[in-house]
Amino acid sequence: MDWDKLRIFHAVASAGSLTHAGDSLHLSQSAVSRQIRALEESLNTTLFHRHARGLILTEQGELLFEATRSMSKRLEAASARIRDSEEEVFGELRVTTAHGFGSLWLAPRLAKLYSKYPDLNIDLMLEERVLDLPMREADVAIRMKEPSQADLIRKRLMTVRMRLYASHQYLEQFGTPHSPDDMREHRLICQGTSSTQVSAGASMVQWLLGHDITSRLNVNNYFGVLQCVKNHLGVGVLPDYIVASEPDLVRVLPDVESAEVPVFLAYPEELRQSKRIAAFRDFVVEEIQEHRRNLEAQTSPDD
Structure with missing residues (x-):
């Protein structure tokens, strides 16, 4: 199979357009079209459905694109290894x-x-x-x-635990909880239990909710939880690695934390x-x- 035609096919399939593929390959649209037709003839199949809004891969085209995509990634890996044979990091x-x-x-x-x-x-x-x-x-x-x-x-880097934090201003205004039951008087800020997160964090949130917390703010990532805590909205469940860079945060209920989460x-x-x-x-x-x-x-x- 002609490698050059495969390279052109991959560019067209990625771009969904003869024109855009031609621009990236520095070829005219007609030259790209001729190469695609020649490839289809050599395989005795149709690789694209042609529409006014662009090109859509046929089932046979999808199979070939999966193969060229895999080839492209392997070539990228080889290219990276060749470039890294020099001393410089770039x-x-x-x-x-x-x-x-x-x-x-x-x-x-x-x-x-x-x-x-x-x-x-x-x-x-x-x-x-x-x-x-x-x-x-x-x-x-x-x-x-x-x-x-x-x-x-793989290399194990560190371990993380989820803990409870609040801002100084929040605690001055609403008081500091001294037991899990005291959390009933506070808003819990956390990732929702249905959000994608480490199981240790989800387990800790489920345990806290068992103490009849009535006010809760769910955010789907820890960056959002942090912003809410920094803006004095409640007590947040956050990973312990944020502490060094957030001096305004105060740990709440120091005996409450998740199981260790390994970082690799x-x-x-x-x-x-x-x-x-x-x-x-x-x-x-x-x-x-x-x-x-x-x-x-x-x-x-x-x-």
Whole structure:
């Protein structure tokens, strides 16, 4: 099968348009159309339904597009390994993690990574959905449980617990709860139990709701919960990694917390030698070590 025709087919299938594909390939629309027709003739099948608004893949076209998509991802992996054979760290690195960890812990620290590697381009994908690393939906993932996918290198980074926090202003206005039953007099801010979240957080919320809390504010991610707590709306269930960067927050009911949630970094085995992966992994490990030191300094008694 003609590789050049497959490359043109993949561009057309991705763009859904001969014109847009031609622009990306620097070919005329007629040249792209001729190549598609030639490919269809060689396969003795129709790959696209042609409509006024664009092109739609036929069933046979979908099968071929799935194959070219897989080929494209494998070529990207090979390209990444070739580029990383040099000493410099540069190019695109696709990082995926959950909304809360990505927006509250990772994103505020990325300036340090960029200052060290200014030619690195981070594509940060905040997803509760677990992306397929072996199929190169992302290069590296940070997840709140050990990845189950095969052919991954994984490293346990830290553990997280969900705890209760409120702002100074809220507690001055509404008082501080001293027992779970006192939470009946307060608004609980949390992820809804039907939201995608770690099971430890969901279990903690269910337990708290068993104490007849009548006022509740549900938000579908921890970033939103944090904003509500900072604006004095109630007592929020939040991961403990936010504490160092949010000095206005006060921990409430210190005996109440979730089970430990492990945090793992993972990447495909085929990227073991990637210098971009190594640079990112080392950066995250260093930041976690500094994070721990800051927490210990905050919790240790004054001399």
